[in-house]
Amino acid sequence: MRPFLTPLIVACALFMENLDSTIVSTSLPAIASDLHQDPIALKLSMTSYLLAQAVFIPASGWVADRFGARTVFRAAILVFTIGSILCGLSSTLPQFVAARIVQGCGGAMMAPVGRLALMRSVERSDLVRALAWLTIPALIGPMLGPPVGGFISTYFHWRWNFWINVPIGMLGITLVSLYIGEFREENPTPFDTRGFVLSGLGLSSVIFGLTVLGRGFLPLAAIVALILFGLICLALYVRHARTAPSPILDLTLFRIKTYRASVIGGSLFRIGVGATPFLLPLLLQLGFGMTPFQSGLTTFVATAGALIMKATAASALQKFGFRTVLLINGLISSLLLAAIGLFGVATPQAALMAVLFAGGFFRSLQFTAINALAYADIDAARLSKATSFYAVAQQLALSAGVTFAAAALEIARALSGGALGAKEFPPAFFTVALISATSLLVFLPLARDAGSKLSGHGGEAEVTKPDPA
Numbered sequence: 001m002r003p004f005l006t007p008l009i010v011a012c013a014l015f016m017e018n019l020d021s022t023i024v025s026t027s028l029p030a031i032a033s034d035l036h037q038d039p040i041a042l043k044l045s046m047t048s049y050l051l052a053q054a055v056f057i058p059a060s061g062w063v064a065d066r067f068g069a070r071t072v073f074r075a076a077i078l079v080f081t082i083g084s085i086l087c088g089l090s091s092t093l094p095q096f097v098a099a100r101i102v103q104g105c106g107g108a109m110m111a112p113v114g115r116l117a118l119m120r121s122v123e124r125s126d127l128v129r130a131l132a133w134l135t136i137p138a139l140i141g142p143m144l145g146p147p148v149g150g151f152i153s154t155y156f157h158w159r160w161n162f163w164i165n166v167p168i169g170m171l172g173i174t175l176v177s178l179y180i181g182e183f184r185e186e187n188p189t190p191f192d193t194r195g196f197v198l199s200g201l202g203l204s205s206v207i208f209g210l211t212v213l214g215r216g217f218l219p220l221a222a223i224v225a226l227i228l229f230g231l232i233c234l235a236l237y238v239r240h241a242r243t244a245p246s247p248i249l250d251l252t253l254f255r256i257k258t259y260r261a262s263v264i265g266g267s268l269f270r271i272g273v274g275a276t277p278f279l280l281p282l283l284l285q286l287g288f289g290m291t292p293f294q295s296g297l298t299t300f301v302a303t304a305g306a307l308i309m310k311a312t313a314a315s316a317l318q319k320f321g322f323r324t325v326l327l328i329n330g331l332i333s334s335l336l337l338a339a340i341g342l343f344g345v346a347t348p349q350a351a352l353m354a355v356l357f358a359g360g361f362f363r364s365l366q367f368t369a370i371n372a373l374a375y376a377d378i379d380a381a382r383l384s385k386a387t388s389f390y391a392v393a394q395q396l397a398l399s400a401g402v403t404f405a406a407a408a409l410e411i412a413r414a415l416s417g418g419a420l421g422a423k424e425f426p427p428a429f430f431t432v433a434l435i436s437a438t439s440l441l442v443f444l445p446l447a448r449d450a451g452s453k454l455s456g457h458g459g460e461a462e463v464t465k466p467d468p469a
Contacts, residue, residue, distance in 0.1 A: 006121045007133035009175045010114040013077055014134065016168045017107045020084070021049070023149035023161045030153040037093050045100045046211075050399070052104025054207045055200040057391050058248045060112040061384035062191055068184035069117040069384075072109055074176045080106030081169030088162040112391035117176075119375060119383050120183040127375065127454060132313040132368045147297060185384075189246035196248050198237035203392060205230025210399040213406070249392065250385040253378075258322075258451050262374035263390060265442030267397040269330060269370065272337055272436030273363055274401025279409075279428055280340065287422030288345055301353045302360030309364040317369060321457035322376070322450050325369050326443040333362040334437035341429030345422060376451035405432055 031045075064072045083103030090096035115134065122130045152161050209227035212218055218226075241247035254260045277299075284295040317325055336359040343352055378386045408428035413420050449457065 005179055007118055007130040009172065009179060010073075010118050011133045012168070013073075013110055013114055013172045013176075016165055016172070017080065017110055019148065020103070020162070020165060021046075023152075027149045027153045027158045027161050030158040031096070034158065035091070035093055035096065045097050048097050049100045049104040049107070050207055050211055050395075051204045052101045053108040053395060054204040054392075056105055056108035057112060057395065058199045058203070058388055059191075059196055060109050060391065061116070061386075061388035062188065062248060063109065064113045064116050065185040065188040065384045066191075068182045069113055069120060070176060070180045070182045071184075073113045073117050073180070074173050076106045076109035076113060077169050077172045077176065078106070079103075080110060081165055081173075082106075084162040084165035084169070088159040111394075112387040115391075116384055116387045117180050117183070119387070120380070121180055128314045128317055128368065128372045131371045132310045132364075134371060147295075147300070185381075192244055192246060192248040195237060195240055195244060198233050198240060199249055199392075202230045202233030202237055203396070205233065207395060207399045210396075210403045213403050249389050250382070253382065253386055253389055256377050257446070258373050258376045259378060259386065261442050261446055261450075262370050263393045265326070265439040266370040266374070267393050268439035268442065269333075269366060269436045270394060270397035271401040271404060272334065272432040272434075273367075274398035275405035275428075275432040276337065276340075278402045279405050279425065279432070282409075282420075283340070283343070283422065283425045286420050287425055288343075298349075298353065299356065302356045302363075305357040305360030305362075306364035309361045309368070313365055313368040316365065317372070317455040318457055321448060321452065322369055322373050322455055323443060323446040323448055326366070326373070326446070327440055329362055329366050329369070330440050330443065331437065333359065333366050334433045334440075336362060337436060338430055338433035341426035341433070372454060373451050376454040401432065404435065408432070 060072075080103055083099050083101075083106055086099035086102060087096060090099050118130055118134070119127070149161055152158070152164075205226050207230075209223050209230060213223050213227075237247075237249070238251065241249065241251045254263070280299055281295045284290045284298055290298065320328075336355060339355050340359075343355075374390055375383070375386065405428050408431040409420065409424055412424040412427045416424060451457075
């Protein structure tokens, strides 16, 4: 039962986090009105959350090794839930921003430590099936968040957007306590304080700069300076990591071909996919005149395709192998993403939903393959560092995706000289689809039997029973 129950428990916690982030963006106007603030000022609540995540994600692996994956994952859910309560109780902007920082600290530990707990809880032969369920939060949350947030803010009160996390969080803590074992390192390495400071400053500056770029939140010169400062800090971290005995982000993981391909190729693919929840609702609402609720119901069809894929991911990887799936499925996913740019006001609703359904199916399969490939050749001793690094790469890619999409929209609007309408969206979708397609160049050099011990392609999958500490 555990191969299925454990990933569902972890996925539910991550779903709560993903759903919350998209709900907040939908509810910002209502929150701003209630707190008597300009909606632009409320962007601080989003950026403070991202900054907290960027700072603490690198430390998640060491914290899990030191205190135990179950203990830290459970504490992360509790901190996120407390932050949600504080958000709902906030009556001023500083209170709301502080509460979002608390949420961000919990969220920073939930994703990587939850994935680490999963890795150490299931047998290696069940890992592909288990990881398939972890793509659900990334696909459902951004699609379900806008209609749920809009419905709650319209018919109830924006505070309930945060308070609904309380029963979910309490249930998650209970299930983690009952069904997930404790795993920790007996002799954890010393904490890399210098690396923590450099990576925290670098990642938070770059992610914050990418997130607010083109949104009128800060002057362009200030944003460019911030991103450059972040890049300098990251360069100093790379120099530090070469000599540090146990760096907080282990760059030597890139020597493992399958992990390197998963991180780099997966990041390129996520740039395109990460832009979809930003672009698609805008296209449906501004371009096609749908209401937010109609838009949310339309985009939700992609989730059905993603859920159906769960039954086929493991068998597809076993039959064809990682390399073939990543190349062919990656091409199909990129083409389906580009196809959204061909939609027009006259496009039949059935055709639109069919493309979204297929896109959800193939993107979910690609995510499963990318996530599993990352851990195909990682030994147990390096799992915590691998999950931390992987989470950082995901965060950067998703931020970059929105930035590229927003930039493409701005350029298209500037060239057309008019308001943002349906005709400005095709270049944006074509751009992000092309970026996703470049991931194929990273997967192409993989060996045909890459990750075969995990997928079982060409033989039997390796079976390794986890050994709780």
